[in-house]
Amino acid sequence: MKRIFVFVIIFCLTPYCSVLSQISIPNTINAYYTQEKILFDGKLTEQTWVNAKKIENFTQRELNFGQPASENTEVAIAYDKNFLYVGVWCYDSDPNKITAKEMRRDFNYELDDNFIILIDTYHDKRNGFMFVTNPIAARADLQVFNNGSSSNAFWNGVWNVKTSINSAGWFAEFRIPFYTLKYRTGIKEQVWGINFERNIRRKREQVRWQGWSRDNQIEQVNQSGTLLGLNQLENKQFVEIKPYGIGGGEYSGENRKAVVNGGGDINYLITPTYRLNVTFNTDFAQVEADQQQINITRFPLFFPELREFFLEGDDFFDMGFGGNRIIPFYTRRIGLNANRETVPIIAGARLLGKERNSTIGLMSLQTAADGEQPTTNYTVASWRQDVGVQSVVGAMTTNTFIANRWHSTTGINGRYSTAKFLGDKNFNIGGALIQTYNTDEEYNSRAYAYRFFANYLNDKISIFTSTQRSPSPFNPEVGLMRRTNFREYFGQFSWRPRPDQEGWLGWIRQFSFSPGSITYVQYDDTGDLQSFEYQVTLLGLETRSGEGFELSHSWVGEGLRQNFILPGTNLIIANDTYWWNEWQAQIGTFAGRTLSLESSFTWGDYFTGTSLRSQTEVLWRANRFFNLNIRYEKNHIELPEGILDTDLIGSRIEYAINPNIFGSMISQWNSAGQEMNFNFRLQIIPKIGTDFFLIVNQIYNTQNARFDSERGTILGKLIWRFTI
Numbered sequence: 001m002k003r004i005f006v007f008v009i010i011f012c013l014t015p016y017c018s019v020l021s022q023i024s025i026p027n028t029i030n031a032y033y034t035q036e037k038i039l040f041d042g043k044l045t046e047q048t049w050v051n052a053k054k055i056e057n058f059t060q061r062e063l064n065f066g067q068p069a070s071e072n073t074e075v076a077i078a079y080d081k082n083f084l085y086v087g088v089w090c091y092d093s094d095p096n097k098i099t100a101k102e103m104r105r106d107f108n109y110e111l112d113d114n115f116i117i118l119i120d121t122y123h124d125k126r127n128g129f130m131f132v133t134n135p136i137a138a139r140a141d142l143q144v145f146n147n148g149s150s151s152n153a154f155w156n157g158v159w160n161v162k163t164s165i166n167s168a169g170w171f172a173e174f175r176i177p178f179y180t181l182k183y184r185t186g187i188k189e190q191v192w193g194i195n196f197e198r199n200i201r202r203k204r205e206q207v208r209w210q211g212w213s214r215d216n217q218i219e220q221v222n223q224s225g226t227l228l229g230l231n232q233l234e235n236k237q238f239v240e241i242k243p244y245g246i247g248g249g250e251y252s253g254e255n256r257k258a259v260v261n262g263g264g265d266i267n268y269l270i271t272p273t274y275r276l277n278v279t280f281n282t283d284f285a286q287v288e289a290d291q292q293q294i295n296i297t298r299f300p301l302f303f304p305e306l307r308e309f310f311l312e313g314d315d316f317f318d319m320g321f322g323g324n325r326i327i328p329f330y331t332r333r334i335g336l337n338a339n340r341e342t343v344p345i346i347a348g349a350r351l352l353g354k355e356r357n358s359t360i361g362l363m364s365l366q367t368a369a370d371g372e373q374p375t376t377n378y379t380v381a382s383w384r385q386d387v388g389v390q391s392v393v394g395a396m397t398t399n400t401f402i403a404n405r406w407h408s409t410t411g412i413n414g415r416y417s418t419a420k421f422l423g424d425k426n427f428n429i430g431g432a433l434i435q436t437y438n439t440d441e442e443y444n445s446r447a448y449a450y451r452f453f454a455n456y457l458n459d460k461i462s463i464f465t466s467t468q469r470s471p472s473p474f475n476p477e478v479g480l481m482r483r484t485n486f487r488e489y490f491g492q493f494s495w496r497p498r499p500d501q502e503g504w505l506g507w508i509r510q511f512s513f514s515p516g517s518i519t520y521v522q523y524d525d526t527g528d529l530q531s532f533e534y535q536v537t538l539l540g541l542e543t544r545s546g547e548g549f550e551l552s553h554s555w556v557g558e559g560l561r562q563n564f565i566l567p568g569t570n571l572i573i574a575n576d577t578y579w580w581n582e583w584q585a586q587i588g589t590f591a592g593r594t595l596s597l598e599s600s601f602t603w604g605d606y607f608t609g610t611s612l613r614s615q616t617e618v619l620w621r622a623n624r625f626f627n628l629n630i631r632y633e634k635n636h637i638e639l640p641e642g643i644l645d646t647d648l649i650g651s652r653i654e655y656a657i658n659p660n661i662f663g664s665m666i667s668q669w670n671s672a673g674q675e676m677n678f679n680f681r682l683q684i685i686p687k688i689g690t691d692f693f694l695i696v697n698q699i700y701n702t703q704n705a706r707f708d709s710e711r712g713t714i715l716g717k718l719i720w721r722f723t724i
Contacts, residue, residue: 002030002708003324004649006236008633009123010361011605013587015577015677016311018390022210022211022212022213022216022223022318023059023211024029024057024059024210024429025661026055026208026225026232027056027210027225027226027632028225028226028228029053029075029076029194029225029226030050030053030077030226030227030228030229031052031077031078031079031080031084031227031228031229032048032052032076032077032228032229033078033079033080033229033231033232034048034052034077034079036048036076036081036388038078038085038175038285038325039430040160040162040173040175041162041164041173041275041368042137042161042162042164042171042172042173043161043171043173044087044089044173045354045580047612048715049076049078049087050076050086052076052077052087053075053076054074054075054076054089055074055075055107055209056072056073056074056305057209057256058073058196058198058207058208058209058429059207059209060205060207060212060566060706061206061207061208061213061214062204062205062214062509063203063204063205063247063501063509063544064205064501065212065214066212067271068621069198069205069207070200070203070205071090071091071093071169071205072089072091073088073089073090073091073196073207074088074089074091074613075087075088075196075209076087077194077227077229079230079232081232082177082178082272083175083176083177083178083236084162084174084175084177084178084181085116085173085174085175085176086172086173086174086177087171087173087174088115088171088172088173088196089171090113090115090169090170090172090198091168091170092168092169092170092200094621094671095166095167095168095169095170095344097114097164097202098113098133098135098165098169098170098501099111099113099201099202099592100135100138100353100624101112101113101594101621101622101623101627102134102136102138102624102627102656103136103137103138103193103534103622103624103625103658103659104137104138104582104656104659104662104663104664105139105140105156105658105659105661105662105664105683105685106139106140106153107134107138107139107140107517107532108142108682109132109134109138109720110159110343110591110592110599111200111591111592111621112134112135112136112138112199112201112592113134113170113199113200113201114132114133114134114198114199115132115133115134115172115196115198115199116130116132116196116197116198116199116226117130117131117132117174117194117195117196117400118130118132118144118190118193118194118196118197118218118219118221118429119131119192119193119194119227120193120194120221120224121181121182121183121184121190121192122182122183122184122354122431123191123193123226123581124221124357125147125193125221125224125281125384125389126146126147126204126221126222126386126390126392127143127144127145127146127221127354128143128144128193128219128221128224129141129142129144129175129180129480129646130143130144130151130179130218130219131143131157131159131161131174131218131427131615133163133172133174134163134665135163135165135170135172135271136163136624136659137161137162137163137172137659138159138298138659139159139161139659140153140554141155141156141157141159142155142316143155143276144219144221144443145315145393146188146415146417146503147219147220147221147222147419148217148219148221149169149277149417149428150218150314150315151252151684152312152314152315154293154306154308154309154311154312154314155311155672156308157176157180157295158177158179158180158599158688158689158721159174159175159176159177159180159688160174160175160688161174162175163173163174163439167393168701178233178272179238179240179269179272182273182353182354182516183233183273184272184273185271185272185273188231189220189229189231190227190229190230190231190233191226191228192226192227193224193225193226193227194224194226194227195209195210195211195218195221195222195224195225196209196221197209197218198207201592202592204544204545204546204590205590205603207686208242209225210223210224210225211223211224212520213424213442213459215424215425215426215458215459216426220419221265222389222390222419223419229483229582231499235667236560237319238267238269238723238724239266239267239268239269239720239724240265240266240268240722241264241265241267241271241377241721241722241723241724242264242265242267242269242689242720242721243262243263243264243284243719243720244264244267244718244719244720245261245262245717245718246259246260246261246262246283246285246716246717246718247259247261247543247715247716248261248695248713248714248715248716249713249714250712250713250714250715251497251710251711251712251713252574252710252711253710253711254275255702259715261281261283261456261712262281262284262443262681263279263281263282264279264281264719265277265278265280265282266279267396270353271353272354273353273354273355274351274355275317275351275352275353276351277349277350277351277352278347278348278349279309279347279348279349279350279528280346280347280598281343281344281347282309282345282347282348282365283717284307284308284342284716285354285693285695285717286305286681286683286691286693286695287306287308288306288307288341288664289666289668289677289679289680289697290303290340290680291650291668292471292648292650292668292670292677293648294550294633294635294648294672295567295648296566296567296613296637296644296646297720298560298564298634299479299482299484300480301417301482302480302482303332303340305331305332306657307331307335309679310331310334313350313352313361313363316359316360316361316382317329317331317361317363317380317382317396317398318382318396319396319411319413319432320394320396320411320413320414320415320430320431320432320433321411321413321432321434321449321451322432322451322453322466323451323453323466323468323483324471325470325481325482325483326449326468326476326479326481326482327450327479327480327481327482327484328409328449328475328476328479328482329380329396329398329436329478329479330478330479331480331637332410332480333477333479333539334365334367334478335367336367337370337371337373341406343365343367343368343370343373344368344376345365345367345368346363346367346368346640347365347368348363348364348365348366348419349362349364350362350363350364350704351363354707357385357386357387358383358384358385358392359380359382359383359385359386359491360382360383360384361380361381362380362381362382362532363378363379363380363381364377364378364444365377365378365379366378366677367536372405373402374402375402375403376400376402377400377401377402378398378399378400378532379398379400379401380396380397380398380399380400381396381397381398382394382395382397383395384409384598384641386480388416389418390416390417390418391414391415391416391417392415392417393412393413393414394412394413394414395410395413396410396411396413397409397410397411398410398476398478398479400477400478400516404439404441404513405438405439405440406438407436407437407438407477407478408436408437408438408440409434409435409436409476409478409479410434410435410436410437410620411434411435411592412432412434413431413432413433413434414430414431415428415429415430415431416421416428416430417427417430419618421456423538425455425456425458426456426457426458426639427455427456428453428454428455428457429453429454430450430453431451431453432450432718433448433449433450433504434448434449434450434474434476435447435547435696436473436474436475436476436477436659440593440606442588444473445544446471446472446473446474447471447473447474447475448471448474449468449470449471449474450468450469451466451467451468451469452466452468453465453466454466454469455707456670459496460495460496460497460498461493461494461496462492462493462494462496463492463493464491464492465490465491465492466488466489466490466608467487467488467489467490468487468488468587469486469487469488469524470484470485470486470522470523470524471485471524472525483521483530485523485524486521486522486523486524486530487521487522487523487527488519488520488522489518489519489521489525490512490518490519490520491516491517491518491521492516492518493514493516494512494513494514494537495512495513495514495515495518496510496511496512496513496540497510497511498510498511499511501582506544506545507543507544507545508541508542508544509541509543509544510541510542511539511541512537512539512540512541512550513537513538513539513540514535514536514537514540514552515536515621516534516536517529517533517534517535517536517537518533518534518535519532519533519534521534521674523559524708527632528559529557529558529559529577530558530559531557531558531559531593532555532556532557532587533554533556533557534554534555535552535553535554535555535584536552536553536554537551538548538551538552538553539551540552543665545605545718546591546592546593547588547589547590548586548587548588548591549585549586549587549588550585550586550587551583551584551585552583552584552585553581553582553583553584554581554582554583555579555580555581555582556580556581556582557577557578557579558577558578558607559577559578560573560574560576560577560578561575561577562575564605564607566637566644567672568644568646568672568673568701569644570642571639571642571644572639572641572648573607573608573639575618578607578608580603580604580605580606580607581604581605582603582604582606583602583603583604584600584601585600585601586598586600586601587599587600589621593621594620594621594622595618595619595620595621596617596618596619596621597616597617597619598616598617599614599615599616599617600614600615600616601613601614602614606637606639607639608640609637609638609639609640610633610637610638610639611635611636611637611638612634613633613634613635613636613708614633614634615631615632615633615634616631616632616633617629617630617631617667624656625655625656625657626653626655627653628651628653628654629651629652629653629654630649630650630651631648631649631650631651632647632648632649632650632651633646633647633648633649634647645671646670646671646672647669647670647671648668648669648670648671648672649668649669649670650666650667650668650669651665651666651667652664652665652666653666655664659685660684660686661682661684661685662678662681662682662683663681663683663694664681665678665679665680665681666678666680667679669702674701674702675695675699675700675702676699676700676701676702676707677698677700678696678697678698678699678700679695679696680694680695680696680697681693681694681695682701689721690718690719690720690721691718692716692717692718692719693716693717693718693719694715694716695713695715695716695717696710696712696713696714696715697713698712698716699711699712
């Protein structure tokens with residue numbers, strides 16, 4: 001009886017011990033107030049850095065979980081009236097092997113040695129700002145939302161970092177203006193959440209200050225430590241003016257014209273928590289070209305949003321629907337027509353902010369007329385309320401006003417989240433319900449959609465289930481429907497064990513198995529089969545050196561109500577129900593190396609025939625100035641009616657002279673459209689917040705084995721920034 005009692009006590013306490021084991025003492029860091037002028041050079045030699053108290057208690061998350069960091073890391077924080085400074089000492093016993101080959105803004109920090117700062121200014125354990133650098137002072141930043149469940153990697157805050165390298169290692173000095181951060185007002189002393197992570201690529205070592213559980217990513221704000229000592233922050237009103245000027249030319253066939261334009265944004269920091277943005281004649285000339293896709297399905301393609309204006313407020317205008325079948329608010333419907341051509345935005349305004357536990361977003365934009373489409377107003381409003389420790393409820397409405405017609409897509413959503421399920425595991429359950437309405441039609445109670453989900457996403461075991469429904473009357477006009485008239489049920493279970501590092505399989509970091517991932521989709525009006533897929537992952541693994549492999553098998557079903565014509569062909573698949581089998585294999589090498597490769601292959605049956613589909617990417621990181629990525633995609637489908645054979649070739653060259661002068665050259669060609677796209681971008685940052693872009697776009701028709709220039713542009717754009 002005593003043994004049983006002891007076992008029960010140990011079983012009950014183990015989860016809580018696990019939680020405590022993720023807290024390293026000290027778990028607070030104090031900011032040092034300075035009046036000394038800091039020489040911003042990345043060398044950390046000022047008296048301020050001598051006086052500021054350092055923390056150095058970092059623990060390995062990878063590869064040797066729970067062990068002390070193999071290389072010492074120290075951090076100190078200082079501030080004055082305008083800036084938050086973070087000093088970082090990344091000592092290294094072999095600095096000649098430091099990995100740093102990227103200098104551009106928003107670099108791929110997963111490939112280099114790096115240091116990451118996560119700051120939760122509201123201390124709400126939900127949202128934060130992430131700042132990243134590498135040993136050669138490349139900058140990346142993003143906003144983190146909902147405890148890491150979503151993020152905005154396209155957010156570009158105004159901040160800077162300098163670094164230095166010597167025989168002891170590499171060192172970084174971050175300088176972040178307080179107006180870049182949003183924080184509570186009316187508080188005598190700020191209490192912020194903060195966390196740090198360092199990655200040493202050659203060792204594949206990842207160390208973290210707090211919350212180093214493999215179930216938690218650095219973006220999970222609730223695992224952070226605490227930043228104290230910010231007791232002299234001033235509440236300032238702040239006006240940022242960012243005008244732009246653009247000039248150049250464009251041509252289409254024999255038509256040529258000059259392009260001269262101007263506009264800009266005004267950002268008014270009403271309080272440190274509320275920001276008003278007003279935009280005039282909004283322009284997106286500097287946005288990269290879309291990555292080409294070849295569609296061999298009967299469903300529309302999804303192209304991600306690339307325009308910074310819309311990405312900056314991405315989380316504020318999220319209906320909480322999730323998934324990729326239904327996107328109730330798809331910002332690419334604004335300022336772009338069906339052919340992905342620009343529709344001018346005359347003006348707009350946006351208010352974003354958070355007060356106590358309420359997050360509010362308001363946006364209204366007016367676009368110019370486009371062909372037969374009259375001028376249109378888009379107005380969006382959202383509200384989200386924090387509930388408990390990590391949970392949330394919210395509501396959102398998206399509206400369009402065209403002439404005398406009004407369309408509305410309005411919904412509610414909620415999510416219960418915890419990082420302490422069964423002790424220290426992540427668990428989420430939530431959903432959303434949305435209704436559409438048009439003034440030129442009678443109210444239809446079936447013009448709705450819903451989605452509910454539950455997930456247990458952790459390192460060794462992951463379980464995800466969801467269900468969603470969209471009757472045919474539901475039509476979000478500022479959204480994207482990849483399926484219509486459907487009901488879907490989805491479930492997935494994954495098991496990812498880690499072998500004993502001392503055993504004969506110690507060269508493997510982690511296995512991945514899935515006994516089943518099932519997707520069952522019905523037509524909503526009849527209940528007939530629309531789509532089905534049951535996938536089994538037979539073997540997946542990642543080695544300790546970073547190589548990966550996965551093999552899976554799928555049983556697929558498709559129910560066609562009408563004939564399906566393969567895009568770009570005259571091959572017809574008759575309306576019927578079809579079943580077939582497919583195999584999938586993926587292989588990849590460690591991307592942090594000078595040369596790396598990723599390939600995926602799918603082969604087997606396809607409706608009434610067979611198919612072979614493959615995609616291969618090769619990345620050559622030559623040096624800090626030059627990277628080359630080459631992508632090749634192949635589709636070969638054989639049907640009784642004929643053969644579809646397509647090729648898509650793309651290359652991307654990234655170059656950088658220093659962290660403030662960089663760019664890219666992208667070229668893409670696909671045989672289906674017989675079109676060659678070329679996009680060149682050069683970005684110069686004369687000072688932080690001011691940008692100059694040189695953009696060249698060319699499109700060639702490659703039919704008849706020739707390169708005939710169809711249309712193109714060459715533009716220069718200057719965005720300058722000043723404050724009042």
